[in-house]
Amino acid sequence: MDAITPYDLRPWVGQYGKHIRAELPTPTHANLPAMARAAAQRFAAQTAFTTVMPNGMYGSLSYGQVDTMSDHFARYLRTVLKLEAGDRVAIQMPNCLSYPVVLLGVLKAGCVAVNTNPMYTANEMAHQFKDSGAKAVVMVDLFADKLQEALPRTDVKHVVITRVPEFFPPVVGGIVYAVMKYWNQQIPAHGLTAATLPDALKQGAAAGGDVQAWSAALTHDSLALLQYTGGTTGVAKGAMLTHGNLLWNLAQMRAMCASHIDDGREVVLTALPLYHIFAFTVNFLCMFEAGARNILVPSPRPIQNLQRAIENYKITWLTGVNTLYNALLAEEWFTAFPPKHLKAAGGGGAAMHHAVVERFEQVTGAPLVEGYGLTESSPVVCFQPLNGQRTRDSIGIPAPMTDVRLVNDIGEPVPLGQPGELIVRGPQVMHGYWQRPEATAEVIKDGWLYTGDVAVMDEHGTFKIVDRKKDMILVSGFNVYPNEIEDALTRHDGVLEAAVVGVPDAKSGEAVRAFVVRRDENLSAEVLMTHCRTLLTGYKLPARIEFRDELPKSAVGKILRRDLRTEVLVAQNKNEG
Amino acid sequence: MLSDTETKLLGVMMMVIMLGMGASLTFKDFAIALRKPLGIFVGLLCQYGIMPLLAFLLAKALALPPAYAIGLILMGCMPGGTTSNIFTYFSKGTLSLSILMTMSSTLVAILMVPLTLAFYSSGIEGQWQIPRENVIQVLVLLLVPTVIGIALRKWNANVGAVIEMIGGLLGVLVILFLVGSWVPRNWQLLLATGLPVYAGSIGLGLAGFSLGYLLSRALKQDERRARTIALETGIQNGPLAVLIVLLSFSGTQQQEVLLIPVLYSLFIVLSSSAVTVWFRRITQREELARDTAKIGALARA
Numbered sequence: 001m002d003a004i005t006p007y008d009l010r011p012w013v014g015q016y017g018k019h020i021r022a023e024l025p026t027p028t029h030a031n032l033p034a035m036a037r038a039a040a041q042r043f044a045a046q047t048a049f050t051t052v053m054p055n056g057m058y059g060s061l062s063y064g065q066v067d068t069m070s071d072h073f074a075r076y077l078r079t080v081l082k083l084e085a086g087d088r089v090a091i092q093m094p095n096c097l098s099y100p101v102v103l104l105g106v107l108k109a110g111c112v113a114v115n116t117n118p119m120y121t122a123n124e125m126a127h128q129f130k131d132s133g134a135k136a137v138v139m140v141d142l143f144a145d146k147l148q149e150a151l152p153r154t155d156v157k158h159v160v161i162t163r164v165p166e167f168f169p170p171v172v173g174g175i176v177y178a179v180m181k182y183w184n185q186q187i188p189a190h191g192l193t194a195a196t197l198p199d200a201l202k203q204g205a206a207a208g209g210d211v212q213a214w215s216a217a218l219t220h221d222s223l224a225l226l227q228y229t230g231g232t233t234g235v236a237k238g239a240m241l242t243h244g245n246l247l248w249n250l251a252q253m254r255a256m257c258a259s260h261i262d263d264g265r266e267v268v269l270t271a272l273p274l275y276h277i278f279a280f281t282v283n284f285l286c287m288f289e290a291g292a293r294n295i296l297v298p299s300p301r302p303i304q305n306l307q308r309a310i311e312n313y314k315i316t317w318l319t320g321v322n323t324l325y326n327a328l329l330a331e332e333w334f335t336a337f338p339p340k341h342l343k344a345a346g347g348g349g350a351a352m353h354h355a356v357v358e359r360f361e362q363v364t365g366a367p368l369v370e371g372y373g374l375t376e377s378s379p380v381v382c383f384q385p386l387n388g389q390r391t392r393d394s395i396g397i398p399a400p401m402t403d404v405r406l407v408n409d410i411g412e413p414v415p416l417g418q419p420g421e422l423i424v425r426g427p428q429v430m431h432g433y434w435q436r437p438e439a440t441a442e443v444i445k446d447g448w449l450y451t452g453d454v455a456v457m458d459e460h461g462t463f464k465i466v467d468r469k470k471d472m473i474l475v476s477g478f479n480v481y482p483n484e485i486e487d488a489l490t491r492h493d494g495v496l497e498a499a500v501v502g503v504p505d506a507k508s509g510e511a512v513r514a515f516v517v518r519r520d521e522n523l524s525a526e527v528l529m530t531h532c533r534t535l536l537t538g539y540k541l542p543a544r545i546e547f548r549d550e551l552p553k554s555a556v557g558k559i560l561r562r563d564l565r566t567e568v569l570v571a572q573n574k575n576e577g
Numbered sequence: 578m579l580s581d582t583e584t585k586l587l588g589v590m591m592m593v594i595m596l597g598m599g600a601s602l603t604f605k606d607f608a609i610a611l612r613k614p615l616g617i618f619v620g621l622l623c624q625y626g627i628m629p630l631l632a633f634l635l636a637k638a639l640a641l642p643p644a645y646a647i648g649l650i651l652m653g654c655m656p657g658g659t660t661s662n663i664f665t666y667f668s669k670g671t672l673s674l675s676i677l678m679t680m681s682s683t684l685v686a687i688l689m690v691p692l693t694l695a696f697y698s699s700g701i702e703g704q705w706q707i708p709r710e711n712v713i714q715v716l717v718l719l720l721v722p723t724v725i726g727i728a729l730r731k732w733n734a735n736v737g738a739v740i741e742m743i744g745g746l747l748g749v750l751v752i753l754f755l756v757g758s759w760v761p762r763n764w765q766l767l768l769a770t771g772l773p774v775y776a777g778s779i780g781l782g783l784a785g786f787s788l789g790y791l792l793s794r795a796l797k798q799d800e801r802r803a804r805t806i807a808l809e810t811g812i813q814n815g816p817l818a819v820l821i822v823l824l825s826f827s828g829t830q831q832q833e834v835l836l837i838p839v840l841y842s843l844f845i846v847l848s849s850s851a852v853t854v855w856f857r858r859i860t861q862r863e864e865l866a867r868d869t870a871k872i873g874a875l876a877r878a
Contacts, residue, residue, distance in 0.1 A: 056735075056737065058735060169735060172738070311605060333606075336608065336609050337605050337609075
C-alpha cells in the first residue's frame with residue numbers, strides 16, 4: 001500500500017462546501033457529563049425531553065431537571081450503592097423520561113453504561129450482564145419478570161425499577177400506569193428486591209457526594225458505554241465506546257448538520273429506541289448539546305403511536321429507518337398532515353429504498369438524508385450532505401476527520417469505481433470489544449475498522465453500499481446483491497416491503513429467493529415477476545417469490561434476512577432428511 | 578319521574594360527557610375521515626337510516642300505545658351514545674371509527690334528529706309529539722361542550738385525555754344513576770309493564786347490532802369494522818333521550834314516555850356487555866389465528 005490510493009486524497013472534502021467544516025478541533029469537553037452540564041446550564045429552563053403516549057398523554061423534564069436528577073442518581077450509585085468508577089450499570093428501558101436521567105447519572109458517577117434492549121429474553125440478558133460484569137441494572141417494570149429469571153446467572157447486586165410514565169404529572173402518570181397494569185396487563189408481578197427510580201433519586205439526594213469530582217476524573221479515553229452488537233450472528237459482543245468516541249461523533253454529526261440545526265430551537269422526534277446506538281448518538285447526544293426538545297415515543301409499533309406526537313409538537317427533525325419511513329408513508333394521517341415544521345430527516349440502520357426517500361421528500365418537503373454507521377463507530381461514518389448535490393441510493397460522504405477506504409480480500413485498496421470492503425479510521429472508532437481481543441483483532445487492523453460492507457466510491461468521494469459482504473448471493477458465478485433486487489420489488493406499487501436472500505440451489509449454486517409483504521392483496525407472483533423482468537437481468541431474477549404477512553425485524557426495524565435464510569435452510573434440510 | 582334537581586344534574590352530567598366526547602378527537606381526525614367519507618356515510622346511514630325506521634317498525638309491530646311508541650321512536654332517532662366507545666375499546670374493535678361515528682352523528686343530530694323524529698312520529702297524536710324546539714335546544718346546548726372539548730384537546734393533550742376518560746366513565750355512571758334513581762321508585766310500574774314494551778326496549782338495541790353489522794358487511798367493511806359499526810348502531814344516546822323527554826313532558830305523561838328510554842338505557846348496558854364479550858372473543862380468535870399462521874409458517878420451515 002505504498003502508492004497513494006484514490007481514498008487518501010479524501011475527494012469527498014470537495015463536497016463539504018461552505019456548510020461543513022473539514023477540520024474539527026478536538027472536542028473541548030473532557031467527557032460527556034461536562035457536555036451535558038454545559039448544555040443544561042445554557043438551556044436550563046427549556047424542555048429537554050417529552051414522552052408522548054399513543055393517546056397524546058405526556059410528561060416532560062427540563063434541562064435543569066435532567067441535570068439535577070441525574071446528579072442525584074449518580075449520588076445514589078456511588079454513595080448509597082457504593083459502586084466504584086468504571087463499574088458497569090445496565091440500562092434497560094424503552095424511550096421514556098427515566099432514560100436521560102439514568103444514563104447521565106451513570107456517566108456522572110464515572111460508571112460505564114451497558115445499553116440493553118429491554119425486550120431481550122432472560123438468556124440474552126443473562127449473557128449480556130454476565131459478560132459485561134454489570135453490578136447494577138436499571139430496568140423498566142414491563143419485563144422485570146425476565147430479569148428475575150436471569151439474575152441468578154449474573155453478578156448483578158442492585159436493581160432499580162422504573163416505569164414508562166415516570167416523572168409524568170401525577171394524575172396523568174397514574175392513569176397511564178393503571179391502564180398498563182390493570183387493563184393491558186403489561187406489567188408482570190416480580191419478586192425482585194428493587195428500589196424504584198424516584199426512591200433511588202430521593203436516597204441519592206439525601207446521601208450527597210461530590211458528583212463533579214467523580215466525573216472530573218474522566219478523559220476522552222475513559223470508557224462510557226458498552227454497546228452490544230452481533231447478538232443474532234452468534235455471541236453478542238460489547239463494543240467499547242469511550243467518552244472521546246462519543247464526543248467526537250457528536251461533533252462530527254453536528255458539523256454535518258450545522259446548516260439545519262438551530263441551537264435551542266429544534267424539536268426532534270425520537271421513535272427509534274435510545275438503547276440503539278443510532279438514536280443514542282444522533283437523537284440524544286447531538287440534540288441534547290444543541291438544546292433541542294426531544295419527543296420520546298416509547299414504542300413506534302404500531303406506527304399510529306406516532307400520530308399524536310407528530311400532531312401535537314412542531315417536529316423539526318426526525319430520524320428513522322427505512323421500515324419506519326415506509327410505515328409512516330402508508331398512514332393517511334401522516335400523508336394528509338405531514339409535519340409542517342420539518343427541516344430534515346435522517347435515515348440509517350439499513351439501506352433506504354429510494355422510492356421511500358422520494359415519496360417522503362415529496363410528502364414533507366424536507367430532505368431525507370441517508371447515513372451509514374456501525375455500533376463499532378459510535379455509529380456515524382458517512383452521511384449525505386444536507387446541502388448541495390445528493391446522490392440517490394448513496395450513503396453520502398464520510399464525516400469530517402474520518403478516513404474511509406475500500407479494500408479487497410487481502411486488504412489492498414481497490415481502484416476507483418470498483419467494489420470493495422469498506423474500512424474506516426477515525427476518532428469515533430471503538431477501542432475494541434469488551435474482553436475479546438481476538439474478536440477485536442478480526443475487525444480492527446492497523447487502526448482500520450473492517451465493516452464487512454461492500455461499497456463503491458465515485459470520483460467525488462460519494463459512497464454507495466452494494467451490500468453486506470455476507471449477504472451477497474452467488475448465482476452461477478455472478479454476484480447478486482439483495483439490495484438491488486429488493487429495490488426492484490418495492491418499486492411495484494403493490495409491494496409494501498421485500499427481503500431477498502440466497503438459498504442453496506442444485507443448478508446455480510445459490511438461487512435468489514424473495515419474500516414480499518403486499519400492499520395490494522391481489523398482487524400475484526406472476527405479475528410481480530413480469531415487473532422484475534423489466535428491471536433486472538435474467539440471473540438476478542428471483543427464482544421464487546413468497547408472500548408473507550410480515551418480515552422478521554430487529555429492534556430498530558431492520559429486516560433480518562438471516563432469519564429468512566435460516567428458515568429456508570431448515571426447510572430444505574427437513575425435505576432432504 | 579325525576580325531580581328537578583335530578584333533571585339538572587342529568588343535564589350537567591350530559592355536558593361533561595359531551596365535553597369528554599369532544600376531547601376524544603382532533604380536527605385533523607375529522608379532516609382525515611372526510612377524505613374517505615364511506616366510513617362516516619355507513620355510520621350515518623346506520624344511525625339515521627336504520628335505527629329510526631327500526632324503532633318505527635317495532636312500535637307498529639308491537640302495537641305500542643302512543644306514549645310508548647313516541648319513546649321508542651325518539652330512542653331510535655338519537656345519535657350514537659358515547660358509551661359505544663368504551664364498549665368498542667373493550668371489545669377490541671376499531672376505536673377511532675367508533676369515536677368518529679359517535680361524533681359525526683352527534684354533530685349532524687341538530688339536523689337529522691328533528692327531521693327523522695318529525696317524519697316517524699307524524700302519525701302520533703299531537704299531545705304526544707315532542708316539540709321540535711326542545712330537541713334543537715338540547716342539541717345546541719350539548720354542541721357547546723363538544724366544541725369546547727375539541728379545543729381543550731388541542732390546547733393540552735393531558736387535559737384532553739383526562740377529560741375524555743372522565744366523560745367516558747361518566748357515560749356509564751349516568752346510566753347507572755338513571756336506573757338507580759328510577760327503578761326503585763317505579764318497580765310497580767315495571768311489574769305492570771307488558772311484554773311488548775320490554776320487547777321494544779331490548780329489541781331496538783339487538784336488532785340495531787344485527788342490522789348495523791349486516792349493512793356494513795354489505796358495504797364492504799371488514800369484519801372488525803363491521804363489529805364496531807354494529808355496536809355503534811345499536812347503542813343510542815339514552816340519557817339524551819331522557820333529557821329531551823324530561824324537558825318536553827310533565828306529570829304522568831312524562832312518566833309514561835320516559836319508560837322506554839329508561840328501559841332501553843338499562844338493557845343496552847347489559848346487551849352491549851354480552852355482545853362485547855362475544856366480539857372480544859372473536860377478535861382474539863382472529864388474532865390468535867393470524868399469529869398461529871405465522872408461527873406455523875416458521876414451524877413448517
